Amino acid sequence: MSDFDALMEFQRTTEALSSVAERLGWDQETVMPRGAAEQRAEEMAAMEAILHERRTDERIGEWLDGAESEIEDEEDARMLELIGRDYRRQTRIPARLATELARQTSLAQGIWAEARANEDVGAFLPALSEILMLKREEAAAIADGGDAYDALLDDYEPGATAASIATIFDEMRPRLVQLRDDVLGADRQPVQLAGQFPSETQLRLARQCATAFGYDWSRGRMDLAVHPFSSGRWQDSRITTRVVTSDPFNCLYSTIHEVGHSNYELGIDSDYAFTALGRGVSLGVHESQSRIAENQIARSRAFTEWLFARMSDAFDGLNIDNADDFYASVNRVTPGYIRTESDEVQYNLHIMMRFDLERDLIAGRLLTADLEEAWNARFLKDFGVAVDKPSNGVLQDVHWAIGLFGYFPTYALGNVYAGCLNRAMHAAVPDLDAALQRGDATPAVEWLRENVHRHGALIPAVPLIEQASGAPVSADPLLDYLEDKFSAIYGL
Incomplete structure (x- = not known):
């Protein structure tokens, strides 16, 4: 041999x-x-x-x-x-x-x-x-x-450094903060979905959403977890979600997010199974697949039109009576505590905060005894809201409990990559919105499978995104998309 x-x-x-x-x-x-x-x-x-x-x-x-x-x-x-x-x-x-x-x-x-x-x-x-x-x-x-933090980061996003990520974050922060301030100060504010939504009905709808995104139920399953995640690859990639009876968007969009991850794993070339190529190339690229599914696709005006009809039927009516208002409600910007429930405008600000805190923890500049106080002070500074309880603050994420230091910044990198891919995908699939209005996201999934999924770890992260999008990696496509989308929703 x-x-x-x-x-x-x-x-x-x-x-x-x-x-x-x-x-x-x-x-x-x-x-x-x-x-x-x-x-x-x-x-x-x-x-x-x-x-x-x-x-x-x-x-x-x-x-x-x-x-x-x-x-x-x-x-x-x-x-x-x-x-x-x-x-x-x-x-x-x-x-x-x-x-x-x-x-x-x-x-x-x-x-x-x-x-x-x-x-x-x-x-x-x-x-x-x-x-x-x-x-x-x-x-x-x-x-x-x-650098100790760079060594940990490299396990999740090979080739990235804390300095390079900090540069990207410094470029993103002013535009994100300005957009948030404009949105929260706008005269037009979307209606909040209200009511009680039975768990079993939510889970049934979650399965329909997963199916709409082409999730292969013969190679997957859905279960409940405290913190939603996906697990597995090749012929077995499972998803989890959670249910809050007062907030069905939590369940539905957590499900779609995890389907994005699983579709990536299930879409890798089968010849790469049980090899070093048979996995996502980086956590940033992985997150780009879940974020583009959850946000650019599933929170689009086209897909929410289909979802509005499904939810209105499933829950025998909603307190929102038309698809336009429903779309605005799905994308409603609020100064909430929870990262996984955050709107697109503020999500990256949650990541930037965690990035700074965990760098200080690894460097010894921040002691665990002082972590809650540091978290609460930073959250108040960044979001203007005082943390009311630990589950809405320092205890909300499982990542540090399971040793995932260096993981958080890949979420924001995923958003940047998703912005690049979204621009290219819409140019390449001009009839995508028509399919989404029918509750069919598979044209998007097929484009992603051809340009991202099938390659597994064959092509490094940045070259892969540049090859798929036909342009250098930049935060501009993401920021342009956010400004265009939320300016229209809020009448800016």
Whole structure:
């Protein structure tokens, strides 16, 4: 067997085991009994120990050296690049640290959920402090003398740096703040959807929305979770949502968001399954797929016309009596607390705040004991609203509980990428709005599958978006889209 073939066979098993570990995480957040938390932590730690051992196996280095002369095409070259990158990162992380991180993040997830339910920040801080200590150690090991936060960020958005992201954010912030101020000060304000909307009806509509976006139910399923997410790849990518009886948009748009993620995974070339190419190329690109589905497509005037009719029938009428007002209500801008429920205008401001806070946490400039106060002060400064309770503040997101430092900025990058793709998609699919009015988003999904999904990790993030959009990556398409859309809704 050649070195290349031996490496691919070894990688195939590693990818399969990684998928099993991911499935354990899905189970923990959806259907696992609450009393099984400690057992699951040990199971996750055991899986991570096995995976770390495989990812740092000395034979990988030998196979990589030998396989260089056996490359036949760009796919071979890219697989070796990705495996080599992961191997170099993993060999810098001690096995003890990888195992302990898996154990502690599994435990902290349950601690966070209970603390959030009880509005008790103090109950979560010891677990967060432990995770932060471990993540700093991991960052130092990976950075090898470089910037610790950049080392963590690189795991989610390869090639990006905190400095480059800060530059993008600094360019975006003035236009976003000005647009928000103009919108909130406008004379025309959309009506808020009001009432009580039964859970089962919401979930039935959520399934219809997922189907409208071409979600493959033979390779997926939908469950409930405290914090909606998607999980899995290749032939099994699952989505979750949540239900708030007073706010059906929460359920419907969370569902569409997660379908965007799953459609990406399910749309990757099947030849890439169980290889380093068989996944989304970066978290920013991944988020672009969920955000373009949720916002540019599902919050469009065309799609909301279809949704208005479906909701009016399902709930036997609404307090909004026409499709134009419904469209405005779906896109209503309010100074709310929750990132995942935020409107398009303010969403990136939520991300910018978290980006700054977690950089300070990793650098040691901010202690966990002072985190809630820092969060509340920054939120008041940025949004003009005082946080009323921890679940609306520092406890709202699960990310830090499961060690995802460096993850948050990819959400805003995803919005930037989505802006670029949206402009190109509408130019390439001129009859898209007509299909959306019929509740058919598949023309958009098919365009994304051809230009983004099928490539998996073959093309790096920025070149992929530039190839798909036919232009350099820039925040301008996103900001132009937001200004045009919300100026029309609010009569600016």
